[in-house]
Amino acid sequence: MVLPYFSPGWFFGYDVTLELIFAVVLLLVVLFTHRVYKTTSQRSVQIFGIGITFMAAGYVIQSIFNFLTIHELNNNLTFLSKAQYYLIYQFFGTYSHILLMNVGLILILYMTFRIEDYKILAILLATSLISIFLSESPFYLFTLLATIYLIFISWYFIKNYMRNRNKKTLLVAIAFSFLLLANAHFVFSTNYPVFYALGHAIELVAYIFILWNFYLVRTYDKKKGKA
Amino acid sequence: MIRKRERLEIIHDILVAIKDKKETKPTHVLYKSNLSHQMLTEYINDLIKKEFIEEKLSKDGKKTYSLKQRGFDYLKDYESIKSFMESYGLDE
Numbered sequence: 155m156v157l158p159y160f161s162p163g164w165f166f167g168y169d170v171t172l173e174l175i176f177a178v179v180l181l182l183v184v185l186f187t188h189r190v191y192k193t194t195s196q197r198s199v200q201i202f203g204i205g206i207t208f209m210a211a212g213y214v215i216q217s218i219f220n221f222l223t224i225h226e227l228n229n230n231l232t233f234l235s236k237a238q239y240y241l242i243y244q245f246f247g248t249y250s251h252i253l254l255m256n257v258g259l260i261l262i263l264y265m266t267f268r269i270e271d272y273k274i275l276a277i278l279l280a281t282s283l284i285s286i287f288l289s290e291s292p293f294y295l296f297t298l299l300a301t302i303y304l305i306f307i308s309w310y311f312i313k314n315y316m317r318n319r320n321k322k323t324l325l326v327a328i329a330f331s332f333l334l335l336a337n338a339h340f341v342f343s344t345n346y347p348v349f350y351a352l353g354h355a356i357e358l359v360a361y362i363f364i365l366w367n368f369y370l371v372r373t374y375d376k377k378k379g380k381a
Numbered sequence: 382m383i384r385k386r387e388r389l390e391i392i393h394d395i396l397v398a399i400k401d402k403k404e405t406k407p408t409h410v411l412y413k414s415n416l417s418h419q420m421l422t423e424y425i426n427d428l429i430k431k432e433f434i435e436e437k438l439s440k441d442g443k444k445t446y447s448l449k450q451r452g453f454d455y456l457k458d459y460e461s462i463k464s465f466m467e468s469y470g471l472d473e
Contacts (some may be wrong), residue, residue, distance in 0.1 A: 186465060194389055196466075322464060
């Protein structure tokens with residue numbers, strides 16, 4: 155079983171910072187989603203909020219363990235000690251990140267289905283988590299599955315834009331399309347570390363769009379036709 | 382084809398109807414919200430439970446409604462909330 159840390163050497167540390175930024179952006183959205191849910195009590199809002207909470211947690215975990223890995227690798231330790239720390243941090247970091255991100259994406263995917271049956275959610279979670287954790291290459295399988303989920307999620311937001319054509323819906327549709335593109339890059343990062351860096355860069359673009367949308371929503375002008 | 386109002390919009394219409402006066406009679410809310418009596422009763426009970434509005438008895442013993450702070454906050458944030466829900470397709 156390969157435990158990955160795919161970052162090319164020149165990208166060490168940048169991934170930690172970027173993942174924290176992604177988590178902060180998502181947390182802003184989470185806080186507002188919670189407020190919206192308290193007001194509307196709408197199930198779709200609740201599921202969406204929980205989904206992005208899990209994604210934010212996934213980024214935080216990934217950032218922490220990547221930081222710890224780099225920190226230990228830079229320490230003046232013997233090679234054996236470094237290898238031990240590397241394995242421990244990457245084991246916990248990778249599996250925690252996969253678990254949290256997978257649950258988050260599946261919850262958002264489930265929200266897009268607009269069905270009331272929790273059995274579908276249970277099946278999606280069970281089949282994906284079991285297959286990932288029993289796989290020889292869990293990270294590779296996770297990125298493949300996440301890409302598939304994001305195809306459906308992106309399509310949902312693109313249809314939402316076609317239904318409500320305005321700047322805000324367009325920003326969200328573009329953001330999730332970029333997340334799909336980023337994840338597609340991570341699929342190749344197991345063999346080509348440069349894709350790990352590229353994936354993060356594309357994710358940054360996606361989260362800039364999400365932040366931009368959040369800004370427009372929060373500063374929504376009460377005059378009709380604006381934003 | 383008449384567009385079906387979303388729950389968010391219905392709550393907004395009810396609260397705006399109640400906000401107009403200090404003590405609003407149910408018939409006024411019924412007229413302004415354009416809901417059936419049964420639907421309005423359900424929404425009103427939900428809004429009272431969530432402390433958006435409160436029910437009082439007027440001097441002549443009739444039921445009236447007035448907006449509470451959460452109701453005012455809802456109206457203030459309505460456009461942001463609606464905009465957010467529309468962005469993420471949560472308003473379907």
